[in-house]
Amino acid sequence: MTKPSTQKPKPQTMPKVSYKDGTYTGSGPKWSEGSEDATVVIKNGKITSITLRRLDKNGK
Secondary structure, eight states: OOOOOOOOOOOOOOOOOOOOSEEEEEEOOOBTTEEEEEEEEEETTEEEEEEEEEEETTOO
């Protein structure tokens, strides 16, 4: 029987990213119960707000 490895995985580094300022909206495909969309606001190159919405079949 072999011993389990005690090595910890090396942390991954993410590249520094800057986003263009603005408001971005995306939506998913409609499904049997309604639809979903998301709005993301970028200010000074950073995400300042994320809004997720789920609408029923009647858009409410």
